[in-house]
Amino acid sequence: MSDTHKEELVERSEQELVRIEKLNLRKASGYPYPNDVKVTALSSDVLKLQEKEAELSPESKTRVTIAGRLMTIRMMGKASFANLQDAAGKIQIYVKKDDIGESAFEDYKTFDMGDIVEVTGYAFVTKTGETSLHTESIRLIVKCLRPLPEKYHGLSDVEVRYRQRYLDLMVNEESRAVFIKRAKIISMLRKFFDARGYVEVETPVLSSVASGASARPFTTHHNSLGLDLFMRIALELPLKKLVVGGIDRVYEIGRVFRNEGISTEHNPEFTMIEFYQAYATYEDLMNLSEELFITLIDEIVGSREFIFNEKTIDASLPWARLTMREAVIKYSDVPVENSLDTLEEIKELAVKLGYSDIQDIEDYGKALYEVFDRHVESKIVNPTFITQHPLTISPLSRANQSDPRFTDRFELMIAGMEVANAFSELNDSFDQEERFNLQLKEKDKGDHEAMQKDQDFITALEYGLPPTAGQGIGIDRLVMLLTGSVSIRDVILFPTLRPHSS
Numbered sequence: 145m146s147d148t149h150k151e152e153l154v155e156r157s158e159q160e161l162v163r164i165e166k167l168n169l170r171k172a173s174g175y176p177y178p179n180d181v182k183v184t185a186l187s188s189d190v191l192k193l194q195e196k197e198a199e200l201s202p203e204s205k206t207r208v209t210i211a212g213r214l215m216t217i218r219m220m221g222k223a224s225f226a227n228l229q230d231a232a233g234k235i236q237i238y239v240k241k242d243d244i245g246e247s248a249f250e251d252y253k254t255f256d257m258g259d260i261v262e263v264t265g266y267a268f269v270t271k272t273g274e275t276s277l278h279t280e281s282i283r284l285i286v287k288c289l290r291p292l293p294e295k296y297h298g299l300s301d302v303e304v305r306y307r308q309r310y311l312d313l314m315v316n317e318e319s320r321a322v323f324i325k326r327a328k329i330i331s332m333l334r335k336f337f338d339a340r341g342y343v344e345v346e347t348p349v350l351s352s353v354a355s356g357a358s359a360r361p362f363t364t365h366h367n368s369l370g371l372d373l374f375m376r377i378a379l380e381l382p383l384k385k386l387v388v389g390g391i392d393r394v395y396e397i398g399r400v401f402r403n404e405g406i407s408t409e410h411n412p413e414f415t416m417i418e419f420y421q422a423y424a425t426y427e428d429l430m431n432l433s434e435e436l437f438i439t440l441i442d443e444i445v446g447s448r449e450f451i452f453n454e455k456t457i458d459a460s461l462p463w464a465r466l467t468m469r470e471a472v473i474k475y476s477d478v479p480v481e482n483s484l485d486t487l488e489e490i491k492e493l494a495v496k497l498g499y500s501d502i503q504d505i506e507d508y509g510k511a512l513y514e515v516f517d518r519h520v521e522s523k524i525v526n527p528t529f530i531t532q533h534p535l536t537i538s539p540l541s542r543a544n545q546s547d548p549r550f551t552d553r554f555e556l557m558i559a560g561m562e563v564a565n566a567f568s569e570l571n572d573s574f575d576q577e578e579r580f581n582l583q584l585k586e587k588d589k590g591d592h593e594a595m596q597k598d599q600d601f602i603t604a605l606e607y608g609l610p611p612t613a614g615q616g617i618g619i620d621r622l623v624m625l626l627t628g629s630v631s632i633r634d635v636i637l638f639p640t641l642r643p644h645s646s
Contacts, residue, residue: 159291166254167287178285181262184209187228187235194267194275202278205266210235210277211285213314214259215292224252225276228263229314236276237263243280251284258288307644309637319634325444326623326635330397332443333417333619336436342393342419347382349375349399355580355598356380356540359402362412375401379418380540380614384569385604387420387612395419397619408631409561409621412640420614426552426568429613430529433556433564434463437527444626452559453630458526459558467532467550468516475520487511509534509549522560529554533567539579539595541567563622566615573605 156164167175185193185208197205212230222241227234241249255261265279293304293315305312305319312319334344352371354361356378364373379396386394397417404410421428441448441459448459466474469484476497482489490511494502497519505511513534524530532550535543541551553567570576580602586594623635633639 157291160289163256163287163289163291166256167289170284170287175284178262178283181211181285182209183211183262186210186232187212187230188232190235190267190277191275194269197267198269202266202268205268207264207266207280208277209262209264211262212260213288214255214257214261215315217255217257219253222249228261228277233317236270236274237265237279237282238268238270238276239279239282243278244282248282252282255284256288256291258290258292259284260286260288306633306639306641322623322627322629322635323637325627326619329440329444329623329626330619332440333397333436336439337393337395337417337419340393342395342421343391345383345386345391345394345396346398347376347379347396349401351376353596353598353600355595355601357402358537358539358593358595360404360592362401362403377402378616379416380616381598381601383418383420384609384612384614385601387422388604388607388609392422392610393420406640408633409624411620411632411636414632414636415619416616417619418614418616420569420612422610422612424613425611426531426554426566426613429566429615430465430554433529433566433615434461437556440622440626450628452625452628455525455559457559463527463529463556465529465531465554468512468530468534469532471520471524471528471530472512472516475523476515484512490515507536509536513537521557521562524557525559527556527558529556538567539583540570540576542570543575558625561621561625562618563625564615564617566613569609569612569614571605571609571611573602576605577602 187210190208190210193206193208210228210230212228214226215229215234216227218225224239226237226239228237239249239252244252262283262285263277263279264281265277268276268278270276293311305316313323338344350364350366350373352373354374354377356376357380359377361377362375364375365371366373378400379398383394383396395417397415399413400416401413403412406412438448438459438461441450450457450459472478472493473482473484476493478484478493482493484490484493487506487508490508491503491505494500494511494515497515499515499518502511502514505514516530531552531554532544532547533541533553533555535541535549535551538551538553541553544550544552551567553565555562555566556564570579577597580595580597583595584597587596620632620635623629624632627635629635
């Protein structure tokens with residue numbers, strides 16, 4: 145053993161030292177870290193077997209081999225009960241000296257909680273009525289060198305849960321259930337769009353232009369090309385180029401990166417689905433969104449009335465549709481005679497609500513959005529489509545023909561949280577270039593979230609983008625909503641954290 149390794153062992157806890165010594169004794173006897181495990185059943189199969197073979201004698205019952213982690217061990221002289229956890233859940237195992245032999249039983253007595261074992265036996269019911277596996281052979285597969293958290297049934301330290309997700313999954317059934325549901329939600333999204341003729345694609349994560357959303361990008365450098373690149377902040381522009389190319393219905397599920405703050409609703413890297421449909425409008429996507437979300441709610445939640453973050457949500461159809469201006473009027477007690485149609489009216493309301501700094505904004509659309517963002521968004525509980533966003537905050541959206549100050553765009557708000565964003569796409573290449581140029585001016589003024597100009601996207605538009613509607617859904621927030629998780633870190637397996645010195 146090297147001096148360095150000796151020093152590491154000195155720093156370990158007494159329990160760890162005992163476990164390491166047990167492993168060393170096994171290694172001295174030729175312990176090979178077995179790799180010949182042949183699992184024939186899961187814990188859930190044992191439960192089903194007992195129902196099927198309840199009337200059979202032990203000799204006639206099916207023998208199965210399961211493998212998993214020992215979560216509890218209770219010694220009772222010449223017998224023992226233990227709980228084994230595998231991918232399907234937990235099952236009790238009964239280990240008796242007379243059944244597995246004296247030598248094997250003595251070996252079993254050295255096992256610790258957390259050890260991974262292989263068990264062969266048959267299903268039976270104990271005197272207390274619990275379906276268990278009557279063990280006929282058991283062997284150690286992998287030694288667990290660190291003790292499990294003291295309360296094996298739950299890891300409450302949030303910091304540890306996020307930094308050591310493997311421990312969280314190991315001991316918290318609720319966490320495992322959330323991530324299993326997350327996988328199911330993503331699978332359902334694929335099935336939903338595949339069934340409607342959408343084509344799933346993959347587009348680049350690295351780009352020489354950061355565009356497609358208002359966000360500050362992460363930067364990196366390609367050594368071979370000597371080129372500074374950006375991590376993508378959206379999936380939008382490449383997907384619309386594909387619609388130009390003739391893929392009329394297209395979607396992508398992918399990781400997106402934004403150099404922004406961290407909160408219960410924000411993580412610097414997150415997962416989105418974006419989808420685009422030619423010859424559709426944002427109103428078509430509102431109808432599609434209702435269908436999609438109701439499908440997910442019915443399957444994952446099981447009820448259209450449910451609680452999220454202490455708010456009771458009624459997702460019964462149809463969902464409310466309000467323009468942003470209507471929403472501000474509704475949730476701000478604006479007098480009926482005040483239509484909020486001018487910048488002065490917006491500023492007057494902002495002062496009344498306590499947002500005096502909005503007085504400095506000289507753009508009607510930006511002022512309206514600030515009031516909505518600060519005062520209204522958090523008040524929206526039931527699913528609501530907020531439509532007609534100001535053009536000045538929507539550089540990729542089609543202008544509304546009736547009032548060009550606004551765009552044909554919506555955000556779907558649920559429980560005070562934006563879960564989807566969609567609009568009828570701007571397909572006028574000259575208008576798009578002008579809006580990119582306005583974004584560049586905002587960037588020159590110090591707006592780090594203003595978009596960069598994507599000249600290739602403008603070129604693509606010049607070849608002709610059909611009338612198209614597109615939408616993005618934050619999958620992490622969607623999973624939060626459907627699993628009742630109040631923090632985005634609870635639905636991302638490895639959320640972004642500061643490095644931990646230890």
